[in-house]
Amino acid sequence: MKKTLQKWSPALAGLTLVVTLVTTLGAQQPDRKQPPPIGPAPSLKLPAIQKHQLSNGLAVWMVEHHEVPLAQINLIVRSGSAADPIGKYGVGNLTAAMLDEGAGSRSALDLADAIEFLGANLSTGSTFDASAVRMSVPVSKLADALPLMADVALRPSFPATELERLRKERLTGLLQARDNVGALVQLAFPRMIYGPTHRYGTPANGLPAGIEALTVDDLKTFYRSHFRPDNATLLVVGDLTPATALPMLEKAFGGWKSEGMAALVAAVPNAPQLDKRQVYLIDKPEAAQSQIRIGWVGVARSTPDYAVLEVLNTLLGGSFTSRLNQNLREKNGYAYGASSGFDMRMSAGPFLAAAGVQTDKTADAVREFFNELNGILTPVPADELAKARNYVALGFPGEFETTGDMARKLEELVIYNLPETTFANFVPRVTAVTAADLQRAAARYIQPEKMAVVVVGDLKAIEAGIRALNLGPVIQVPTDSLFR
Numbered sequence: 049m050k051k052t053l054q055k056w057s058p059a060l061a062g063l064t065l066v067v068t069l070v071t072t073l074g075a076q077q078p079d080r081k082q083p084p085p086i087g088p089a090p091s092l093k094l095p096a097i098q099k100h101q102l103s104n105g106l107a108v109w110m111v112e113h114h115e116v117p118l119a120q121i122n123l124i125v126r127s128g129s130a131a132d133p134i135g136k137y138g139v140g141n142l143t144a145a146m147l148d149e150g151a152g153s154r155s156a157l158d159l160a161d162a163i164e165f166l167g168a169n170l171s172t173g174s175t176f177d178a179s180a181v182r183m184s185v186p187v188s189k190l191a192d193a194l195p196l197m198a199d200v201a202l203r204p205s206f207p208a209t210e211l212e213r214l215r216k217e218r219l220t221g222l223l224q225a226r227d228n229v230g231a232l233v234q235l236a237f238p239r240m241i242y243g244p245t246h247r248y249g250t251p252a253n254g255l256p257a258g259i260e261a262l263t264v265d266d267l268k269t270f271y272r273s274h275f276r277p278d279n280a281t282l283l284v285v286g287d288l289t290p291a292t293a294l295p296m297l298e299k300a301f302g303g304w305k306s307e308g309m310a311a312l313v314a315a316v317p318n319a320p321q322l323d324k325r326q327v328y329l330i331d332k333p334e335a336a337q338s339q340i341r342i343g344w345v346g347v348a349r350s351t352p353d354y355a356v357l358e359v360l361n362t363l364l365g366g367s368f369t370s371r372l373n374q375n376l377r378e379k380n381g382y383a384y385g386a387s388s389g390f391d392m393r394m395s396a397g398p399f400l401a402a403a404g405v406q407t408d409k410t411a412d413a414v415r416e417f418f419n420e421l422n423g424i425l426t427p428v429p430a431d432e433l434a435k436a437r438n439y440v441a442l443g444f445p446g447e448f449e450t451t452g453d454m455a456r457k458l459e460e461l462v463i464y465n466l467p468e469t470t471f472a473n474f475v476p477r478v479t480a481v482t483a484a485d486l487q488r489a490a491a492r493y494i495q496p497e498k499m500a501v502v503v504v505g506d507l508k509a510i511e512a513g514i515r516a517l518n519l520g521p522v523i524q525v526p527t528d529s530l531f532r
Contacts, residue, residue, distance in 0.1 A: 119286030127274035138254020144174035149210035152199030338505030343400030411513030
């Protein structure tokens with residue numbers, strides 16, 4: 049019997065391939081009727097913190113991070129705006145801002161050129177709780193860059209011409225704030241809940257009279273009192289080892305000596321908590337929007353309820369899918385966005401819920417704020433709780449991705465004297481949060497009937513509607529009072 053060979057056909061082979069692919073893909077079609085299940089939170093395995101000390105006693109915390117040839121060097125001084133002497137509010141913030149405006153033998157421009165030439169980035173700044181000099185640099189340029197950073201941190205010159213420039217910038221910013229509802233509410237809200245005499249009731253930058261009075265000697269006095277090796281920690285994260293880094297750090301910072309006695313700074317006292325709801329209105333005629341802030345005195349960073357409050361605030365206003373944002377933005381269209389947050393500091397910072405809303409929807413928006421603030425006091429459904437826990441837990445490892453991220457997280461440990469296990473324990477604590485935990489925390493930390501309501505807007509358009517809500521006594525606050 050004679051065998052017949054079939055001739056190979058490209059068309060037939062292509063058709064066979066298509067049929068095979070269609071059959072295979074059809075068998076692998078995903079189920080789009082429901083979202084895929086969320087996996088467990090990734091474990092956070094952080095490199096060890098290696099603790100050293102220079103010859104002058106300056107503490108050095110080092111974390112090796114060898115993925116990229118970069119180094120992040122952050123000098124943290126445990127004094128910020130909270131250490132401002134009474135009558136000189138703003139001096140700590142301005143001192144930190146002036147550090148890189150001339151240092152060693154270099155002017156501000158010369159310093160900026162030298163840093164840029166090395167491909168480095170250097171910045172200075174402060175919060176209420178700390179001041180910092182931060183530098184990111186290629187490891188290959190670290191030996192050249194450290195002397196520049198040391199000049200900024202150890203040998204600032206505080207030139208009078210640069211002080212006048214920064215002074216004018218800050219005064220101009222406060223002058224412009226009078227025409228900006230967002231800037232006005234940032235001045236008004238802390239003043240209403242802390243009062244004019246508490247440090248947290250005045251901006252870190254200070255107010256016009258204080259800024260105008262500050263001198264170069266005031267900055268130098270603050271610097272000498274607080275910028276000391278016994279009040280600082282050097283954080284080093286990057287493609288380094290102690291053997292290579294410590295000799296360079298010793299050469300740059302080992303000669304830093306403390307001058308005189310350290311300043312005795314009293315801790316910022318916890319402000320008395322509000323005991324009744326009060327409405328404060330600030331008039332900004334013809335404003336296109338109203339700015340709303342609702343809140344009271346919150347908690348310190350040391351609170352044992354930190355993980356619970358992170359989950360609670362995620363539900364309320366800490367994410368795009370939070371209740372406040374879904375209500376005011378997605379459901380009602382009153383605002384571009386609405387949020388809430390606990391500003392945790394060394395002492396109890398503020399809790400606030402916030403939004404900028406359409407002028408003609410101001411009263412409606414305030415009412416919806418209280419609907420959600422009251423609603424968070426009731427038991428949270430299991431699916432919503434799981435979603436919030438996952439949001440916090442799954443996102444947390446991403447806060448340690450870069451050398452800069454890692455150094456910023458280490459700052460928290462230094463500034464707030466937190467245990468080294470803080471970060472390793474955070475995700476397990478988040479995943480263990482229960483509905484009962486949230487209800488307990490909400491009852492303690494969110495009490496809408498005692499919160500201050502601060503609204504900046506066109507009063508002729510919004511006042512009647514707000515008064516009709518009958519939230520409590522209404523006080524009209526003169527704009528001028530916010531600036532003195």
